[in-house]
Amino acid sequence: MDAKKELSLSRIVEEIVFYQPIIEILEQDPGEMGHLQLPILKSLVKQHKKVVECVENDLPFMASQYTNPVEILSAMDIPWYFHLQSMFAGSGTGGSLHIFEDLEAMDKLPLPTDCCTFLRLGLYYQSAGLYPVPSAYLALTEPCDGVSGFHSVFMNHPDWKNVPTFAPDPPYHNNDRAIGYYADEMRRMVDFITGQTGKMLEMDRLKEVVDETNKCYALWMEYNEIRRSTPTPHSYIMPMSMFFQSNSAGAGEPEKTIWYQDMVADAEMRVRENQPEVPDQKIRLLWYDLQPFYFGEIAPWLEQEWGAVVAMDMVSYCPYDIIDTSTEDSIFRGLAKRAFQHGPMIHQARGLADNVVNDITRIIKDYNMDCIIFPGHMGHKDMAASTSLMREVCRELGVPFLHIGMDQADQRYTTIDEIKDRISQFFTAMGLG
């Protein structure tokens, strides 16, 4: 393997090396939650190993996004990776081990610093040769301007310029016509994948995969219902993994369904037996944005210092519909909807501000929230312009609202101490906790 390829795998290999011993420890002694954490780590390592195998043996693989129906890639048996996955998984994993040096190197790119840091980091990874160059690339234009700008740069990098690319174009509307248009984009995406890999899509196999992910989504929604309970069953990490398991490579594998079943069962048991993972819960909060890389330093502090639990969060609150798998058309339309209307960030940021207003209203009511924390990630320009609408909803419903203003990938923007101060002052001023 040449040096360039080796470098491109270095971060992936590092993650494998990092997680492998943790897996082994958990296998021997899962502790209270280990049996639920183990499948996630195993799935992460399995995906990574697959990519390493492809690069080492010159086998075809793709880079894609969580919003391009993962079911299609599973059904066509395409190995792939989501090149922002480690960034978005950062909130659970603490981000890359190199986060601070990466951020400093990222600062040197000729990019305005007000552009989303997740994306600037991604472009730094690319410029530093830290992404394996795939055989084909599925880009994405939603939910924000940054994402499309990011892909534009991505596609013009000297090493990626010749990588065949397909970019589905999500419409702005939500009606039937829009769903039909995007379903056709998905069909064109399948043709593209076939053209690049020679692999055909068997509808029976796709139906099988979608039937399986349907089960996962149904269980996820059931899990969300259980989170309504006071006290809420789990700490912050487990609910966040709901998204990862159904939106990453290997979606539709029956072991994932089993994991969702276990999550629901564990949550039910905790509610039934009044054994929440976080004891002494005093404040139920809605965390309405992505979780930052450094959530591992904020969420436990919230729980321990204030008895504040994230009873619902934006990434988890995505009303995924179950897909009707009776016909080819219904499957494609269902996948289209899932892809351009339901995913986290997509659901909140792609279209009109109505989803934000409606979701917050419902969450406050359904989850008996004491307050909302809107981190206000610096990349989220559309959400920044929706803040007043969120505030209005909260005012009408009499629920305190805190807008922080932070960078989910970069704690230099608003430091952890500043964030904690803001939250403490807010809780105190609102008489919470």
Next chain:
Amino acid sequence: METRIQSKAFQKFAETAATITTPETDVWKESGGKIIGYFCAAMPVELITAAGFLPFRLRGTGSTNTDLADIHFSSLNCTFPRHAFNLALEGKFDFIDGVVFFNSCDHIRRVYDHWIRRMDTPFVKILSLPKKAEHPQVEWFTEELAILRDQMQEHFGVEITDAKLREAIKLHNESRKLLRELYDLRRADNPPITGSESLAVTVASTAMPPELYNSLLRELLSDLKQADGISDHKARLMVLGGECDNPDYIKVIEDQGGLVVADSLCFGSRLLWKDVDETIDDPLAALAQYSVADRPSCARMFTEYQNRAKYVKEMITDFNVDGAIFERLTFCEIWGFEQLNLTNDFKDWKVPLICMDREYILSGVGQLKTRVQAFLETMGG
């Protein structure tokens, strides 16, 4: 505006670019005419003209603060929509009878959300403009335009026939052709018009009845053909970027000794470089083809970067450009990421490029001057 151009027509354009309402818009309204506002350069204005209405591109011209808009927007939002929406909240756009939005960018699409909640403009629509330029996208946008046509017909009780659309296409193509003649004059060693004056002319094209505009533009072209050329410049510059409707911004650059001879701006060359194809049978399909695929793209069309780069490169050669200024409104991610692509390409082309962030209203002039002076010096100017 301060100018050496001896032309009544130019005065009219300069006045139009410097304000929101003009005597022409007043006359239009007084005679019962309707005015439809829009934000994005991709708007097929022909549809509005064919309805018998005046297309009017919304700007923030004359705005001095964003106090009212800031209740709805945050400090992370681009100042262009904040100023424009502030004017709307102040009632400065009360003369418009409708607004057509696109999902142009994260900021503008939220202006729509606030507009429908805070303003009582009778007709407000948002169209889904694709972000790539292939055939299915043209088809989608043709349908969007057909729906808009139906909605306009129903709401305003007008008929927008294919024949009227074809006429409107001809009329606006005529504006584009005349504007290209104006740009041709700027290719000369000593152009008779500055970049800032040229921007005033193009901005005026978005706020005037097109027949009147065309006749004034003919007059200006003939005046310019007799005018002296400008020879006291140190370098020939190109300005690149998104929304820039303020000739004074370009003037600050030119006052430092650089003459802006070319641009790739939303209110500049991208408005006029191509015509709507008059040979396509269905005029709505022709307009969609133009908006989505044929006109020089803005950075939101993310798969089109190679074509945009080609467009810029050709202009650099054709207009004999010595160096370029990339201007971006702070918090604009669409143009923010474009900056990296452009920086790399300009390096390859060995053409000097400077990237400058700015606010919508002219501010930080001292710093702007210093940076432009330093840039000109690096080019030996």
